[in-house]
Amino acid sequence: MDHENMHSVSVAGVIIDDQGRALLIQRRDNGHWEAPGGILERDEDIVSGLLREVREETGLEVEPVALTGVYKNMPRGIVALVFRCRAVGGQLTENDESRAFRWANADQVRELASEAFAVRVLDAMSMHHAPAIRQHDGTHLLNVTHSYL
DSSP states (O other): OOOGGEEEEEEEEEEBBTTSSSEEEEEEOOOEEEEEEEEEOTTHHHHHHHHHHHHHHHSSEEEEEEEEEEEEETTTTTTEEEEEEEEEEOEEEEEEEEEOOOOOOOHHHHHHHHHHHHHOOOOOOOHOOOEEEESSSSSEOGGGGOOOO
């Protein structure tokens, strides 16, 4: 297998509260603000991985509502599937991966998160019918004019 051409798949859950705000976590490893999520394990289905990652990073149990975007980090070969979710149980709990939580409106998301991660949350907060499909370099969006199918 050509390891240079391999990809990994990650999932993220954008949890929206009843005020329309999204939950951001502050990652313990780099201090960045993002939606909770992570890399799928090889033997794990997409929804199970989403539920596991969100629970591990937040302490919340969620229900996925809709796939809101597919994003590719071009240099690293990571494809991320992002879902709008609603919390159905649990409570926010700091852990080894998350050191803080914040419920943020769209303007606050833009201020806190890098462009490549803010857009995932903003896409999930909007009510587009088709999932967004975007590429980025880890920080900035690429080919912005071709955002939707």
